[in-house]
Amino acid sequence: xxxxxxxxxxxxxxxxxxxxxxxxxxxxxxxxxxxxxxxNRTIDATGKYLLPGCVxxxxxxxxxxxxxxxxxxxxxxxxxxxxxxxxxxxxxxxQAQGQSFGExxxxxxxxxxxxxxxxYGFHLAVTDLKEGGTLEELARMxxxxxxxxxxxxxxxxxxxxxxxxxxxxxxxxxxxxxLVMVHAENGxxxxxxxxxxxxxxxxxxxxxxxxxPPETEGEATNRAIQLARxxxxxxxxxxxxxxxxxDPIAVAxxxxxKVWGETCTQYFxxxxxxxxxxxxxxxxxVYTPPPRAKENQEHLWAAIRNDILxxxxxxxxxxxxxxxxxxxxxxxxxIPNGGPGLENRLHMLHEFGARTGRISLNRMVELLATNPAKxxxxxxxxxxxxxxxxxxxxxFDPEKRVTxxxxxxxxxxxxxxxxxTEVTGAPEVVLRRGEVLVEGDELVGKPGSGQFRKRAxxxxxxxxxxxxxxx
Ligand SMILES: [Zn+2]
Numbered sequence: 429x430x431x432x433x434x435x436x437x438x439x440x441x442x443x444x445x446x447x448x449x450x451x452x453x454x455x456x457x458x459x460x461x462x463x464x465x466x467x468n469r470t471i472d473a474t475g476k477y478l479l480p481g482c483v484x485x486x487x488x489x490x491x492x493x494x495x496x497x498x499x500x501x502x503x504x505x506x507x508x509x510x511x512x513x514x515x516x517x518x519x520x521x522x523q524a525q526g527q528s529f530g531e532x533x534x535x536x537x538x539x540x541x542x543x544x545x546x547x548y549g550f551h552l553a554v555t556d557l558k559e560g561g562t563l564e565e566l567a568r569m570x571x572x573x574x575x576x577x578x579x580x581x582x583x584x585x586x587x588x589x590x591x592x593x594x595x596x597x598x599x600x601x602x603x604x605x606x607l608v609m610v611h612a613e614n615g616x617x618x619x620x621x622x623x624x625x626x627x628x629x630x631x632x633x634x635x636x637x638x639x640x641p642p643e644t645e646g647e648a649t650n651r652a653i654q655l656a657r658x659x660x661x662x663x664x665x666x667x668x669x670x671x672x673x674x675d676p677i678a679v680a681x682x683x684x685x686k687v688w689g690e691t692c693t694q695y696f697x698x699x700x701x702x703x704x705x706x707x708x709x710x711x712x713x714v715y716t717p718p719p720r721a722k723e724n725q726e727h728l729w730a731a732i733r734n735d736i737l738x739x740x741x742x743x744x745x746x747x748x749x750x751x752x753x754x755x756x757x758x759x760x761x762x763i764p765n766g767g768p769g770l771e772n773r774l775h776m777l778h779e780f781g782a783r784t785g786r787i788s789l790n791r792m793v794e795l796l797a798t799n800p801a802k803x804x805x806x807x808x809x810x811x812x813x814x815x816x817x818x819x820x821x822x823x824f825d826p827e828k829r830v831t832x833x834x835x836x837x838x839x840x841x842x843x844x845x846x847x848x849t850e851v852t853g854a855p856e857v858v859l860r861r862g863e864v865l866v867e868g869d870e871l872v873g874k875p876g877s878g879q880f881r882k883r884a885x886x887x888x889x890x891x892x893x894x895x896x897x898x899x
Contacts, residue, residue, distance in 0.1 A: 429453065429468055431862055436473030436823060440480060440812050441794035449478060451819035454861035459815060471857060473823050474741050475532040479793055481515025481546075481820030481860060482774055483800040486666055486690065486741035489519055490539045492765035495755060499746040501841040503875045505770060506545035508838040510865045510873065512771035513819040514546065515880070516801070516810050520578055521550040522587070526812045528555075529565045529800025531653075533572065539878065546860055550610060550850075551576040557593045566600050573882025575609040575805045576664070581648045582615035582716065591655070598659035606654060606886030607803065609664045612648035612673065612832040613640060613717060617633050625864035629883065633710035634703040635760045639719035646672025646716050653680050653687055662886045664803060667743050669717040671727045678736045688803060691728050693773045694845055696703075696780065699725065711753040712843050714763045715743065729786050732795055739803065740777060740795045746841040768841040772832055774822070779851035805883030823857040830854045 431451040438447050438459070450458035450465055457466065489505040491498045500508065509517060521536035521565040523529060529552055534548055552574050557695025559564050566577065579594050579659075580587040594610070601608045623637040625631075629697060630638075649665055653676055656663035668689045680687035694715070699722040703710040713719050731737040747753055756763030774796060781787040787795070801811025809818050829852050858866040865873030 432470045433465035438478045441798035452460040469802040477824040478799040482796040484517040487799040489746040491865040502540040502543040504840045508771040514772040515860040516547045518549040522553040551578045551580040574699045578609040580611045582613035584615040584619040588615040598661035602661045610652040616642040619841040633807035636714045642670040642672040649673040650676040662686045669695045670720045670724045689737045689835045692743045715767045716765045738799045768839040775851045778853045819862040825856040826853045828854040
């Protein structure tokens with residue numbers, strides 16, 4: 429099977445030129461000017477951008493959480509991702525208390541089997557570490573292609589780990605070459621504040637934010653950075669939401685420490701005031717860290733420009749407003765934390781980042797595809813358009829006008845974080861390993877065709893074993 433994509437404007441993290449891209453057997457085999465080659469299918473991309481398929485390193489599909497299960501499974505989540513131009517994601521495999529990592533991983537592979545449309549990998553979320561058991565098993569996980577360990581410093585009584593578990597995981601990661609990811613919030617202090625608020629009868633959604641002040645994120649971010657230095661581990665701070673957390677990452681990066689940070693689309697657009705919307709509507713934006721005071725948004729734009737933050741993910745963790753979010757109608761602490769967003773990351777960053785000139789198109793690609801592929805051991809198979817790379821390509825129409833809405837998105841969630849937002853620019857054709865998944869408004873790809881990708885360790889690149897002959 430071969431595909432020739434003609435006359436598109438190829439935009440990678442480094443380049444920007446008009447050319448033809450030739451795809452054979454799932455990979456890009458030739459890039460050039462006016463290629464004269466026979467293909468099974470030709471796509472005219474005149475006037476369109478050719479972007480690498482986006483890589484989302486932070487999603488939660490089919491995950492039990494807060495007394496319920498996230499609304500999107502690997503089928504609806506992947507369809508939603510594909511329509512948004514995301515062709516690879518790395519989801520969190522969560523170890524249940526007392527469970528071995530092998531069992532946890534088997535469970536998550538089972539969730540994706542037969543349903544996957546895009547390619548995927550897993551991070552391992554460590555919740556329970558025991559000497560003579562899981563600690564030893566943890567060291568073997570990179571051999572399974574699982575090269576990142578995630579720890580929650582919040583959600584006391586559920587997913588939160590203590591500093592000993594955090595530190596021992598960092599020590600293990602230092603030996604195995606895995607990347608340590610942290611959800612950085614001080615879970616102990618937050619737990620006290622939540623109990624105090626509830627005792628005082630403060631139950632509305634806005635108390636979700638008021639009991640998780642930005643200082644608790646800043647403190648935990650700095651603690652994780654300092655402990656990672658002691659353990660000599662590579663650290664990646666997920667979903668940075670505020671200046672208090674940006675500052676310690678800026679210091680670390682200026683000093684050249686092995687620290688990276690990520691923010692998520694929603695933190696640029698949703699602020700604290702959304703939580704104050706009446707009739708429990710605020711619950712739609714109950715995710716963690718919470719929407720912050722609006723001034724943080726300019727700090728976040730500056731941080732992605734200055735490479736203090738290296739990735740924009742979605743933290744897609746979709747729930748229904750009606751039936752799931754409403755579990756917390758009388759108690760904000762029972763509102764399932766999370767929101768949808770997997771489908772709209774490229775729409776939003778293109779409209780409000782690239783089109784406004786806050787970031788270049790190259791930087792947009794770097795934040796959404798290239799950097800996550802590099803940091804999570806998928807590059808150069810994923811994250812770029814180059815000879816030998818997987819043919820994960822978004823034919824992006826920069827003039828197409830779209831209104832983001834739950835009425836048209838593909839997530840099962842009954843609301844959209846950005847409901848009614850108008851954007852100019854949207855994916856038109858999305859290919860994953862040379863196969864067309866999405867064409868206009870049509871789903872063409874078949875669930876079950878997405879593949880688990882083993883990921884390389886930090887600093888290693890995932891090279892093709894096949895010799896690629898460039899013409
Ligand atoms: Zn998350």
